[in-house]
Amino acid sequence: xxxxxxxxxxxxxxxxxxxxxxxxxxxxxxxxxxxxxxxxxxxxxxxxxxxxxxxxxxxxxxxxxxxxxxxxxxxxxxxxxxxxxxxxxxxxxxxxxxxxxxxxxxxxxxxxxxxxxxxxxxxxxx
Numbered sequence: 001x002x003x004x005x006x007x008x009x010x011x012x013x014x015x016x017x018x019x020x021x022x023x024x025x026x027x028x029x030x031x032x033x034x035x036x037x038x039x040x041x042x043x044x045x046x047x048x049x050x051x052x053x054x055x056x057x058x059x060x061x062x063x064x065x066x067x068x069x070x071x072x073x074x075x076x077x078x079x080x081x082x083x084x085x086x087x088x089x090x091x092x093x094x095x096x097x098x099x100x101x102x103x104x105x106x107x108x109x110x111x112x113x114x115x116x117x118x119x120x121x122x123x124x125x126x
Contacts, residue, residue: 038109042118044074045105049120052081052103061126064099072105079107088123098125 006014056064067083086100104119 034111041075045118049103049105049118053120053122056101057124061124064124074107077107079105081105098123
């Protein structure tokens with residue numbers, strides 16, 4: 001007997017494999033879009049944190065102080081920027097004291113449950 005064409009089972013298996021491949025491809029495409037958006041948001045936040053640190057470095061030493069959380073917008077997302085300043089007393093006593101400055105931005109991505117945060121720290125001496 002000569003085989004002509006595919007059987008019903010072979011067609012069903014090939015269709016199942018095709019559906020699996022297409023579903024996986026669509027999920028990969030969707031996740032790639034989310035990762036791309038997250039990378040852009042992280043870039044914007046990192047640039048904003050660095051700009052804030054540079055602005056603080058331009059201030060006189062005496063005026064550097066903690067700031068209450070500020071509501072900001074990062075690429076359409078609501079976020080909060082915090083500036084925490086801690087005065088450090090050098091235990092060695094020989095060196096001058098300095099200030100530790102932490103600048104952080106916290107935001108939540110559109111399709112995520114938990115917040116994301118980027119914090120940068122710098123030390124400023126008089």
